[in-house]
Amino acid sequence: MAGSVKVLKRPGTEGSYVRAASKGLGVTLKHMIRPYKVTQQYPDEKWELAPRLRGTHRMAVHEDGRAKCVGCGLCPTVCPVNCIKLIPAEDENGERYAAIYEIDEFRCIFCGFCQEVCPVEAIHLGVHYENAEYSRERWVYDLERLTELEHPYTALWDPADPTSQ
Numbered sequence: 001m002a003g004s005v006k007v008l009k010r011p012g013t014e015g016s017y018v019r020a021a022s023k024g025l026g027v028t029l030k031h032m033i034r035p036y037k038v039t040q041q042y043p044d045e046k047w048e049l050a051p052r053l054r055g056t057h058r059m060a061v062h063e064d065g066r067a068k069c070v071g072c073g074l075c076p077t078v079c080p081v082n083c084i085k086l087i088p089a090e091d092e093n094g095e096r097y098a099a100i101y102e103i104d105e106f107r108c109i110f111c112g113f114c115q116e117v118c119p120v121e122a123i124h125l126g127v128h129y130e131n132a133e134y135s136r137e138r139w140v141y142d143l144e145r146l147t148e149l150e151h152p153y154t155a156l157w158d159p160a161d162p163t164s165q
């Protein structure tokens with residue numbers, strides 16, 4: 001089927017620019033008189049964060065305060081940048097736990113694989129971004145620090161609702 005071609009008339013050189021310039025000035029004036037706030041007074045004011053924002057990690061704990069990690073080794077295996085250090089151990093009852101668990105938040109790319117792969121929902125990314133530090137070492141979060149954080153866990157994407165935020 002042959003398509004139809006629409007020929008557009010090009011504007012001539014005799015046209016006036018006054019109308020276009022007035023329109024542009026009108027937009028400028030509109031922004032001059034209406035209260036248009038572009039500066040946010042951080043840290044007094046903050047954005048409302050999306051529940052799926054992937055930020056600083058948190059380690060979930062049992063009621064007695066023990067970290068939920070069972071030292072399975074899945075998260076350090078799946079981590080694409082190798083920023084999780086895990087040394088697992090076994091207690092007298094034969095239960096596994098993480099003797100050493102560290103995440104280098106500086107190296108982390110916040111992909112969320114660790115959270116998705118954890119079989120006991122122990123490690124979570126968090127809705128949190130305020131983790132500036134003065135030294136590189138402070139970016140390595142150990143188990144104690146990860147369990148003490150209290151910001152909300154990142155909500156995982158729900159495949160049953162692909163458009164969810």
Ligand code: SF4
Nearest residue numbers: 079108109111112114
């Ligand atoms: S979010 Fe991704 S990069 Fe960061 S620790 Fe987890 S698996 Fe590694």
Ligand code: SF4
Nearest residue numbers: 069070072073075118
């Ligand atoms: S996947 Fe979960 S249980 Fe396994 S080592 Fe990581 S945090 Fe621990």
